[in-house]
Amino acid sequence: MEVIDVLRMKEGTGKTSYANNSSLQKRVITITMPVIQAAIINMYCNISSMVTKTLRIADLGCSSGPNTLFVVSELVRTIYETCEISGRQSPEFQIYLNDLPGNDFNTIFKSLQGYLEKMVQNMGTGLGPCFFMGTPGSFYGRLFPSQSxxxxxxxxxxxxxxQVPQGIENNKGNIYMGSTSPPNVFEAYYKQFQSDFSHFLRCRSEELVPGGRMALTILGKKSEDRFNSDGYYIWELLAMALNEMVSEEIIEEAEMDKFNIPQYPPSAGEVKLEVEKEGSFIIDYLEVSQVEWNACEWGVSTNNQNNHNVGYDLAQCMRAVAEPMLASHFGESIIDEIFRRYGNILCDRIAKENPKFYNVTVVMVKK
Ligand SMILES: C[S@@+](CC[C@H](N)C(=O)[O-])C[C@H]1O[C@@H](n2cnc3c(N)ncnc32)[C@H](O)[C@@H]1O
Structure with a gap:
């Protein structure tokens, strides 16, 4: 399975799309926004002499849907207001929206005109022009010219x-790290993270100007213990649904054993270690925040909020993220059934426990 071919959020604006099932990710952006705003203001105030006319901002892994343009408008508004307060003219903005080539860039670009008009309405004509560019490609390689x-x-x-880490063929009955995974599986996932994240840092260090900043929020874990279930519990419950279907011979055991999710939830310490090893950045901020699993209903008005709905809504949120990957491995026909069972399991766990996602946010300055 080539990640670049199968990893994408569910496209379009339909019922199961990422656009309609990304309230949890929006909640995370909202929680971290004050830190991100402080980071862009600090960058702008410290290096404004280098931003001759155009401020260049990139959002990496932008996906498509309301979150994509929400982030960008908050960043633009922050700079615009900073200029207003200090009596400076707003810069021009060049905004790069990056994701893998399979991302639904069309949906973003279709909504752009209305969005730009609203932005000018809200901020006034003093706002510098905003130019949007799509940048398809993996952020584990170079995406932009040097110091741009x-x-x-x-x-x-x-x-x-x-990629899915190599050498984890013995991860039987799991689709990720899990409580029954052998230690080598945890080791292989961590090694893949180290290699990928250090490549990422090296590429961005070429592309950012000195004094430029990077604000990253990564779904991670709170504990520094690599085996802690914080980071893998949500996928372990999906594996439970799949294993039920294996035992009922709806899914072949061999197919289940071959499937693994290409994701790693780093701790703050693991992020810090890679940044320090790579050496091009100074860490300005590093914290872990949390959102409860029921944040998937954040901002969604419903008169009937209870754990029952939360479990199914979280299953929908996970479906918007994982459906293309699961469908390409197990086939389209069993997707509804997988997520019906997963929803039941999530409802049960949310009623009994209070599970959370942990977010590692790091702000770093290019030396
Ligand atoms: C969960 S979505 C988050 C989208 C958006 N930032 C938000 O907060 O709602 C993760 C996005 O990262 C993208 N992604 C994953 N690996 C990537 C890579 N190597 N290069 C670029 N984008 C990637 C996925 O395609 C997906 O759109």
Whole structure:
């Protein structure tokens, strides 16, 4: 399975699309936004002499849907207001939206005109012009010319690995790290993260100007213990649904054993270690925040909020993320059934426990 061919959020604006099932990710962006705003203001105030006319901002792993343009408008608004307060003219903005080539860039670009008009309405004509570019490609390689970017943002994208780690054929009955995974599986996932994240840092260090900043939020784990279930519990419950279907011979055991999710949830310490080893950045901020699993209903108005709905809504959120990958391995026909069972399991766990996702946010300055 080549990750680049199968990893994408569910396209379009339909019922199961990422656009309609990404409230949890929006909640994470909202929680981390004050840190991101402080980072872009600090960058702008410290290197504004280098931003001659155009401020260049990249959002990596932008996906498609309301979150994509929400992030960008908050960043633009922050700079615009900073200029207003200090009596400076707003710069021009060049905004690069990056994701893998299979991402639904069309949906983003179709909504752009209305979005730009709203932005000018809200901020006034003093806002510098905004130019949008799509940048398809993997952020584990070079995406931009040398020293061309001032600010890089990424939310809930860098936990995705460039490939499923090698040497984990013995991860039977699991689709990820799990409580029954042998230690070599945890080791292989961590090694893949180290290699991918250090490549990422090396590429961005070429592309950012000195003094440029990067604000990254990664779905991670709170504990520094690599075996802690914080980071893998959500996928372990999906494996439970798949294993039920194996025992009922709906899914072949061999197919189950061959499937593994290309993701790693780093701790703050694991992120810090890679940044320090790579050596091109100084860490300005590093914290772990949390969102409860029921954040998938954040901002969604419903008169009937209970754990029952939350479990199914979280299953929908996970479906929007994992459906293309699962469908390419197990086939389209069993997707509804997988997520019906997964929803039941999530409802049960949310009723009994209070599970959370942990977010590692790091802001770093290019030396
Ligand atoms: C969960 S979505 C997050 C989208 C958006 N940032 C948000 O917060 O709603 C993760 C995105 O990262 C993208 N992604 C994963 N690996 C990538 C890579 N190597 N290069 C570029 N994008 C990648 C996925 O395609 C997906 O659109």
């Amino acid at each position: 970017l001032h600010f890089v943002h990424s939310s809930y994208s860098l936990m995705w690995l460039s």
